[in-house]
Amino acid sequence: MANRYWNEYQKEIADDHYFYERSCIRQTFFPGSEAAFLSILRNELGKDICDSPHQHTCTGIGYHSDVVPFETTMTVVARLFSLMKESGYKNYVPSCVTSFGVFSEMVAKWHENPALKEQARAYLWEACKREFEEPENIAHPSDIIYKFRFELKPKMRYQLVNRFNGKPLRAVEHIGCHYAKIFPDKGVGKAEFPYVLAGMIEAWGGEVVDYPERRHCCGFGFRQYLVRENRGYSIANTKKKFESMEPYEPDFILTNCPGCAMFLDKWQYTISEMQNKTYDTEGYGIPVLTYEELTGLLLGRDPWQLGLQLHQVQCERLLDKIGIAYNPTEKYKGISGRINPMPAKPSCLKV
Amino acid sequence: MNNIIDYLRQDVRFGEALKACMNCGVCTAVCPAAEFYDYDPRRICETVQRGDEQEIEELLKSETIWYCGQCMSCKPRCPRGNVPGELISVLRKASQEFGYFNSSEKGRQQKQLMDTIQRNILEIGYCVHPDKVDPDYHPEQGPVWRWYRQHIEDIAPKLGANYHGEGSGALRNIPQEDLDEVRRIFEVTGGMDLKENVERQ
Numbered sequence: 001m002a003n004r005y006w007n008e009y010q011k012e013i014a015d016d017h018y019f020y021e022r023s024c025i026r027q028t029f030f031p032g033s034e035a036a037f038l039s040i041l042r043n044e045l046g047k048d049i050c051d052s053p054h055q056h057t058c059t060g061i062g063y064h065s066d067v068v069p070f071e072t073t074m075t076v077v078a079r080l081f082s083l084m085k086e087s088g089y090k091n092y093v094p095s096c097v098t099s100f101g102v103f104s105e106m107v108a109k110w111h112e113n114p115a116l117k118e119q120a121r122a123y124l125w126e127a128c129k130r131e132f133e134e135p136e137n138i139a140h141p142s143d144i145i146y147k148f149r150f151e152l153k154p155k156m157r158y159q160l161v162n163r164f165n166g167k168p169l170r171a172v173e174h175i176g177c178h179y180a181k182i183f184p185d186k187g188v189g190k191a192e193f194p195y196v197l198a199g200m201i202e203a204w205g206g207e208v209v210d211y212p213e214r215r216h217c218c219g220f221g222f223r224q225y226l227v228r229e230n231r232g233y234s235i236a237n238t239k240k241k242f243e244s245m246e247p248y249e250p251d252f253i254l255t256n257c258p259g260c261a262m263f264l265d266k267w268q269y270t271i272s273e274m275q276n277k278t279y280d281t282e283g284y285g286i287p288v289l290t291y292e293e294l295t296g297l298l299l300g301r302d303p304w305q306l307g308l309q310l311h312q313v314q315c316e317r318l319l320d321k322i323g324i325a326y327n328p329t330e331k332y333k334g335i336s337g338r339i340n341p342m343p344a345k346p347s348c349l350k351v
Numbered sequence: 352m353n354n355i356i357d358y359l360r361q362d363v364r365f366g367e368a369l370k371a372c373m374n375c376g377v378c379t380a381v382c383p384a385a386e387f388y389d390y391d392p393r394r395i396c397e398t399v400q401r402g403d404e405q406e407i408e409e410l411l412k413s414e415t416i417w418y419c420g421q422c423m424s425c426k427p428r429c430p431r432g433n434v435p436g437e438l439i440s441v442l443r444k445a446s447q448e449f450g451y452f453n454s455s456e457k458g459r460q461q462k463q464l465m466d467t468i469q470r471n472i473l474e475i476g477y478c479v480h481p482d483k484v485d486p487d488y489h490p491e492q493g494p495v496w497r498w499y500r501q502h503i504e505d506i507a508p509k510l511g512a513n514y515h516g517e518g519s520g521a522l523r524n525i526p527q528e529d530l531d532e533v534r535r536i537f538e539v540t541g542g543m544d545l546k547e548n549v550e551r552q
Contacts, residue, residue, distance in 0.1 A: 024479040027512065027521035034521050035511025053519040054529045061478035064421040066443040067461065067469040067549075070364060072542035079532060101423075109363065116363055127535040177422040184427050191427040217383045221420025224384075226468065227460045228488060233420060235491070237383045269493040307510045312493040334505025343498035 009189050013147045014137040018049040019089035021080060023096030024057050026258035026290075032307025033258075033292035034095055037141050040295055044155050045148055050087050055080060060098040064222040074116070075123040077106045082124065082132035092135035093144065097257035100140045101178030104186045107134055138186070140179060142256035142291050146188055146196045149203040157300035160206030162251070163323040168207035169251040172286075173197035174241070174264065176257025177217050197254050197291060204298055213244035218260040219267070238267040242279045242286075249281065252318050253288045264288045269312040272348040283350045285313035297324055304330050314351045355407050358445050359399070368437035372396040378425035378435045390418040392425060392435035399438065411446040417457030447545060450552045465549050469542070473534055476525035481507075481514075 020038065027034055041047040059076050062068035084092055094100050110117035124130050145152070160169040175194040180187025189195035194215075198208045219237030224230045241264070245253075255261040265288040272278050278285050288311065289297075296306045303324065308315045309331045319326055332340045345351055359365050378392040379385045385392065395415065398406050410416060419439040426434045443452075452458030468478050475483075486497040499506060503514060513520030537543045 022521060024477045028477075028479050028481050028484065031507055031512035031521040032510035039511075051519040053517075053523065054526065056476035056525050056529055056533055057472055057478050059472055059478065062464075062468045062472055064440075065464045065468055066440060066447070067465045067545070068472070068537075069444065069541045069545050070362070070440075071540040072537055075536045075540050076533065079536060109367075112367070113363065123536070123540050127539040128532045130532075177424060181427050182423045215424075217420065217422035217424060219383065219420070221383070221422065223417065223460065223464060224420045227463060230457075230460070231491065233384065233387045233418075236387050237420075240386070266492055266496070270491040305509060305511070309506075310495060310499055310510075312495045332502075333509075334502060335508040336505050338505065340498075340502045340505060344494035346494060 009193060009195070011143070011186060011188055012137060013139045013143045014091035016047050017089055018047065018091045018093040018144070019084040019087060019135075020049050020051050021055055021058070021092065021094040021099060023094070023099060023258050024061060025262065026095050029262045029310065030258055030290050030293070030307055032305060032310075033290045036292045036296040036301060036306055037095070037145075040152070040292070040299065041144070044152060044299060049093070050089055052083050052087055054083050058094065058096070058099040058102050060096065060102040061222060061226075063102060064098065065226060066223070071119075071123065073102060074106050074120050075127065077103060078120045078124040078132045079128060079130060081135065082128070082130040084135060085131070085133045090133075090136040092138045093141055094138070095141055095258070097140065097176030097179045098259070100138070100186070101182045103138050104183045107138065108183060110134070140196075140256065142196050143188060145291055145295055146199050149200050152295065152299070153203060156204065156298040158298045158322050158324055160201060160204045160298070160322065162321045164321065168205055169321060170209045170249070171201045171206050172209050172211060172214070172245050172248070172250040172253050173201060174218060174253060174255045174257075174260050175215075176255070176260050179256060197256055200291060200294070201254060209245070209248045209250050211245045211248050213241045216241050216244070218257070218263045220259045220263055225263075234263065235267050235270060238263050239271060242268070242271070245286075246279045250286055251321060253286055254291060254294055255288065256291050258290065261288055261290050265311050265313050269346055269349050272346060276348050278349060283348070284317055285349055287311070287313050287315045287318045289315070297322070302326070302330070304333070312346075313349070355404055355411065355445060355449065356402055358448065359441055362441045362444065364437050365441050368434045368441055369396060369399060370433055371431055372400050372433055373431060375430060377428045377430065378433075381424045381428050383422055383424065384418045384420050388418040390415060392419070392439075395442075396433060396435055396438065399442070408451065411442060411449060411451040412454035414455045414457045416442045416446060417455065417460070447549055450548075452549070453552045461549050465546050469546055473530070473537065476530050476533060481522065
């Protein structure tokens with residue numbers, strides 16, 4: 001009976017032949033995560049995924065900041081679908097959670113209002129002399145890793161187990177709001193029981209920590225962060241989450257939205273500078289991982305090629321708990337082979 | 352003549368955003384903006400639903416409509432299927448169209464957003480890019496971000512990025528012919544008109 005009900009909370013995720021769309025925020029702050037996702041799909045899972053050189057932003061950040069009209073975003077989405085068609089693919093995989101929401105919104109509106117889809121066709125033809133088809137399937141990359149989490153597990157060198165005490169590592173997961181709050185049917189577990197990240201954590205040996213503000217927004221708020229004068233909104237909402245999770249002493253935070261990952265990392269630094277406050281017991285902060293970074297780490301990829309050195313909250317203590325081998329001298333080495341000088345140290349947050 | 356109300360109804364999102372609000376206030380209870388600002392999406396739905404042209408004009412001139420963070424936490428909670436966050440998008444579009452955004456401090460920030468986010472889209476094809484995240488404007492990004500910006504040409508390729516390269520990959524330059532098509536979409540669909548309207552006010 002329980003399984004029958006849970007089946008209603010599942011979504012269809014395509015098996016193979018994906019068209020990948022990069023994320024403005026993920027490639028800015030976590031370029032190693034996008035590279036890891038493509039590599040894992042191609043190498044560990046043997047999947048076919050297209051990374052078109054002609055792709056561009058979906059305009060989602062501009063749309064939700066109200067500097068790009070609905071009709072413009074709709075037609076930009078149509079152009080991206082046109083690139084997918086031109087490349088011979090039918091399964092669309094947007095890296096960004098905001099994009100995932102934008103694509104889901106446009107397709108839903110076209111289904112509700114077919115005349116709107118015809119308007120998108122007309123706009124796209126007038127602007128670009130292009131035609132498009134709707135994808136057969138839209139899945140977030142975290143959906144795909146979730147779908148294949150048990151196939152990946154035997155290939156993993158590490159598990160989410162604390163090697164010092166043998167207990168499961170305790171993780172809090174944060175799902176980007178636009179993954180399942182706008183279109184609940186598009187998310188694994190819908191809006192009420194989002195399981196896309198919890199499924200990975202549990203499958204790979206960890207323990208998911210529930211906490212009161214688990215579903216509260218990370219605080220991005222688009223214009224509430226993008227304009228400096230508004231950032232109090234952003235940090236206040238993130239702080240609310242930290243205060244809520246602090247008593248449970250999580251080992252790390254896992255996210256599927258690139259913006260959330262960045263804010264949950266960087267606001268810990270900012271709060272520490274403002275209030276001499278960290279949310280772990282030893283002053284290092286709570287490490288934040290993207291799901292691509294977590295998957296890559298457990299598969300044995302080098303932390304410094306995944307880009308963990310770009311995080312403000314340092315991850316070495318977590319790597320030590322998992323038992324992941326790493327070379328500290330490689331951390332700041334670039335492609336040139338030169339070891340670059342270290343970043344400045346924060347005044348409070350330990351590094 | 353109900354100029355504003357007619358304009359709102361012409362927006363394809365309006366009918367879905369506000370069907371019939373019963374003022375239960377669940378949207379306000381769950382709203383991150385309502386915790387931080389003096390902001391109440393329930394009252395916004397009520398004001399628009401009442402349909403008083405003068406009241407709606409005052410709303411479009413106010414700070415209030417700019418407080419929403421567009422997280423859309425309101426959507427799955429509304430028992431009537433309204434989407435207050437989407438209604439806000441419709442109101443913000445109208446506020447910019449009628450020039451009312453200029454009456455509020457938060458509304459005037461649209462000029463800055465137009466000059467950063469929309470400009471980025473048109474010039475480089477991304478909303479956000481490391482070159483555009485200046486550590487001096489973003490001190491909250493911390494010393495690691497400043498370090499990454501200083502050494503990005505050495506570090507980004509190690510992470511698999513194609514920083515300012517040709518072809519595919521993260522942070523590559525988008526070909527000019529693709530940028531031209533994106534710009535043409537903005538011209539055809541009203542994106543440039545919105546920009547010019549905001550800049551002109």
